[in-house]
Amino acid sequence: MAGEQGRDDERVTTVGLLFESSAGVRRVLEPQLLVDSGLSNHSFDVLVRLVRSPGFRLRMSELASQTTLTPSGLTRSVDRLEESGMVAREACPEDRRGAFAVLTAKGQAVMAEAMPLHVARIDDLLDGVLTPEEEETLASMLRKIRDHIRGLGLSTACEESESGAPLVSGVS
Amino acid sequence: MAGEQGRDDERVTTVGLLFESSAGVRRVLEPQLLVDSGLSNHSFDVLVRLVRSPGFRLRMSELASQTTLTPSGLTRSVDRLEESGMVAREACPEDRRGAFAVLTAKGQAVMAEAMPLHVARIDDLLDGVLTPEEEETLASMLRKIRDHIRGLGLSTACEESESGAPLVSGVS
DNA sequence: AGAATCTAGTTGCACACGCAACATAATTGG
DNA sequence: CCAATTATGTTGCGTGTGCAACTAGATTCT
Numbered sequence: 103m104a105g106e107q108g109r110d111d112e113r114v115t116t117v118g119l120l121f122e123s124s125a126g127v128r129r130v131l132e133p134q135l136l137v138d139s140g141l142s143n144h145s146f147d148v149l150v151r152l153v154r155s156p157g158f159r160l161r162m163s164e165l166a167s168q169t170t171l172t173p174s175g176l177t178r179s180v181d182r183l184e185e186s187g188m189v190a191r192e193a194c195p196e197d198r199r200g201a202f203a204v205l206t207a208k209g210q211a212v213m214a215e216a217m218p219l220h221v222a223r224i225d226d227l228l229d230g231v232l233t234p235e236e237e238e239t240l241a242s243m244l245r246k247i248r249d250h251i252r253g254l255g256l257s258t259a260c261e262e263s264e265s266g267a268p269l270v271s272g273v274s
Numbered sequence: 275m276a277g278e279q280g281r282d283d284e285r286v287t288t289v290g291l292l293f294e295s296s297a298g299v300r301r302v303l304e305p306q307l308l309v310d311s312g313l314s315n316h317s318f319d320v321l322v323r324l325v326r327s328p329g330f331r332l333r334m335s336e337l338a339s340q341t342t343l344t345p346s347g348l349t350r351s352v353d354r355l356e357e358s359g360m361v362a363r364e365a366c367p368e369d370r371r372g373a374f375a376v377l378t379a380k381g382q383a384v385m386a387e388a389m390p391l392h393v394a395r396i397d398d399l400l401d402g403v404l405t406p407e408e409e410e411t412l413a414s415m416l417r418k419i420r421d422h423i424r425g426l427g428l429s430t431a432c433e434e435s436e437s438g439a440p441l442v443s444g445v446s
Numbered sequence: 447a448g449a450a451t452c453t454a455g456t457t458g459c460a461c462a463c464g465c466a467a468c469a470t471a472a473t474t475g476g
Numbered sequence: 477c478c479a480a481t482t483a484t485g486t487t488g489c490g491t492g493t494g495c496a497a498c499t500a501g502a503t504t505c506t
Binding site (some may be wrong): 142144171172174175178179182197198199200 | 492493494495496499500501502
């Protein structure tokens with residue numbers, strides 16, 4: 103079963119392409135973002151979600167599931183953002199174990215400056231590569247993939263028992 | 275230039291979607307890959323390039339530029355693969371500072387088992403999300419992006435002087 | 447109500463990554 | 477032919493990340 107190559111292999115390639123292009127875009131954009139605004143990609147990601155949220159606030163868990171970070175990574179990321187004075191933690195009145203991350207005035211100012219710069223960088227990078235319709239198509243496909251993955255068990259994985267044990271030789 | 279929101283913002287979203295879907299796919303696939311074959315995403319990536327190369331061999335630099343790793347990261351990655359006995363380093367006769375990474379018999383065996391499993395995992399993940407034509411379209415767009423980025427200065431960045439200094443407040 | 451279970455968020459730990467500096471070898475120039 | 481420059485690959489160091497274990501608060505069940 104599943105021994106041939108060809109159509110199956112295309113999917114591996116597509117996934118590889120997804121990783122490659124994502125990493126490539128990131129490798130180009132991240133240093134520029136750092137120079138322009140002093141922000142890492144992850145920090146920017148967090149701040150973007152906050153800017154777009156009503157009241158500039160979001161629950162930690164919500165933030166974690168929206169960004170590409172795990173809860174643990176998000177905690178550290180927000181720690182750093184808090185140290186920089188761009189984000190503040192606020193207790194949640196209804197759920198005393200929960201916490202909001204809220205954008206401070208400084209955070210808003212930073213983003214107000216960072217966004218146009220970043221948009222310009224992206225334009226520099228992407229102009230002439232895809233037509234506007236292609237970009238739209240790309241976005242819609244990526245959205246489908248993302249939504250599908252979000253629909254799976256994001257938090258606690260449960261269905262893990264179909265193949266059981268490590269099948270490949272002993273690899274440490 | 276590049277100050278309004280709207281169409282410009284779409285691109286930010288598209289790039290965000292690229293990061294998100296890539297990270298999401300990876301978060302799902304990587305643990306499965308580890309259980310199935312004992313390989314990390316990066317290791318698998320390296321091995322795939324080698325499997326597809328004539329003589330199962332590739333120069334370190336070539337490998338670095340093809341994968342999502344920096345030369346430094348690749349060195350460590352190949353170190354680990356070498357410890358596991360899946361890859362061996364071989365001196366390059368024509369260029370005595372260069373090195374080949376070559377797949378050992380064990381490495382080939384591991385990949386022979388890992389590939390079908392991984393393909394099945396990807397099928398599980400992606401089936402029903404995109405039509406075959408959509409997948410093809412997606413792949414071709416991602417390829418365009420990747421190729422465009424590869425065409426830029428991959429190694430030593432040179433054109434970095436258009437905006438000069440950090441423009442946003444003092445952010446540490 | 448009280449115990450068991452579950453959820454939100456944080457931390458210890460180990461590990462992998464990138465950057466910058468380095469060693470070594472090839473290439474170019476005087 | 478020997479010096480300066482460039483290219484290949486590896487290491488020291490700092491940092492960011494995820495996993496698993498943990499604390500604390502909510503929820504459910506009897």
